[in-house]
Amino acid sequence: MFRFLNKYIQGCLARRKIHRNRLVTKDGRCNIEYGNIKYSNHLSLLADFWTTFVEIRWRFVLLIFIASFTLSWFIFGLLWYWIARSNGDLPWQNPKLDHSACIDNILGLTTAFLYSLETQTTIGYGGRALTHHCPGAVALLIIQSLLGAIINCFMCGVILSKISLPKKRAKTISFSDMAVISPKNGSLCLSIRVANLRKTLMIGSQIYGKLLRTTNSPDGETIIMDQVNIDFIVDAGKDNLFFVCPLMLYHMIDKSSPFFEMAVDTLHKQDFELVVFLDGTAESTSSACQVRTSFIPQEIMWGYNFLPIISRNKEGKYRVDFSNFSKVVPVATAHCAYCYHNIKGHHHHSREGHDNQGFDVININDPPSVTRM
Known part of the structure; x- marks a missing residue:
């Protein structure tokens, strides 16, 4: 029991270390923080308040939603109470x-708050009403109505x-593990496999990669x-991807590739x-979006192919059987790219893999044509 618990804790620590060392997580979030930012730069985030409101977390949006309406009702309730008290x-x-x-x-502060709420939300229960005897009260009614409409429009726009x-659409684009x-x-x-989980297409799709290393x-x-x-x-496809079914992405490991100097026994020792x-x-919303994921050396398997x-x-x-989306089978593969191009028959073959029993498949291992993106 203790040995199993120790192994589980070590596994959790290893996964946390891998997650912490990533720049881009598997779900596309950037693992980066900013320090020593000048105070003026913080103010610039407030100046671009619309983007700031849209990008903050939902919990803060809901808090601001509740606070903006409640505070406006309460502040105007105080003003209505002051007007009623000033007039006796x-x-x-x-x-x-x-x-x-x-x-x-208006009998007190509570009824003044209720009148403010009824005015801004246009409820109007009929028990409390404004008269024509006070021009200042009429002006306050106009101001509260306009301010309430502005708050309504702003908060509805933020929530919508x-x-x-677009990043919500990106959740339905899946890369292989x-x-x-x-x-x-x-x-x-x-090779990497990518799938569109919706039947609606991604128009004008382009795929590219960046290798990050020290x-x-x-x-x-x-x-x-x-x-x-x-x-x-x-x-x-020719110019754009026909992204109606899962696709395979290939990076050719030639002399210009940064993977050319790596081999089966040195790949997992690399730091990239x-x-x-x-x-x-x-296609449905005409909104541009970007999907990101990352692979570290421990997530690249040499000598395997997707089912x-x-x-x-x-x-x-x-x-499309998504149960086999990230499953692989071993195939005969050279130990390194140099061996593949210069030493024929110099292959590395793994014995581990996953079977695909009971599933009638179409052979797509050798696509008839490729398109460079």
Whole structure:
């Protein structure tokens, strides 16, 4: 029991360490913090208040929503109470029988608050009403009505904008948990699978990658988060992706690739992060969005290939089995890119993998054409 608990704790600590060392998490969030920002820069965030309100968390939006209405009701309630008291309308002021009240049935602070709420929300229960005897009260009524309309429009706009954020559409774009390295179309390729979980397309989709690593310049300067472009080729489309079913992304490991110097026994000892981006426009909302994910060396499997997940049933309909989305099988693969290009028959073969029993698949391991994005 103690050994199992110790193993579980070590696993949790290792996962936390991997999560902390990532720049981009698996769900696309950037793991970065800013320090020593000047006070004037903080004020600039307030100047761009609309973006600030849209980007803050839901808990703060709901808090601001409640506070803005409640405070406005209370502040105007105090003003209505002050007007009633100044005019001598309150019962404890013993008004005369022929007294002309500014507001009927204002008995105290509580009824003044209720009158403020009824005025701003246009409820109007009929028990309390404004008279024409006080021009100042008429002016306050106009101000409260306009301010209430502004608060309504602003808060409704913030909530609608947060609900329709493009990053919500990005939640329905899924990348495989692992990347694999195996032969593909006569080249050694790093492969990633991506799927659109909605039937609506992503228009004008483009996929590219960045390899982030720490390097040393010829001058001896350490460059943290040095970025290297990673080109991907896609197994569908000409100019844009026809993103109606899961696609395979391939990065050809040639002499220009940063993976060319790596091998099966040195890959997991490297210190880098492969960030993959997918940019596109949602067909249903016409809003541009970006999907991000990242892979560290421990999430790249050398000598494996993804299982096919597309089949066709007896009625002729195509079916995608997402249970096999991230499953892989071992394939014969060279120990390194140099071995693949220069030493024939020098292969590395893993014995571990996952079976795909009982599933009728279409062979898509060798796509007929590729398009460089």
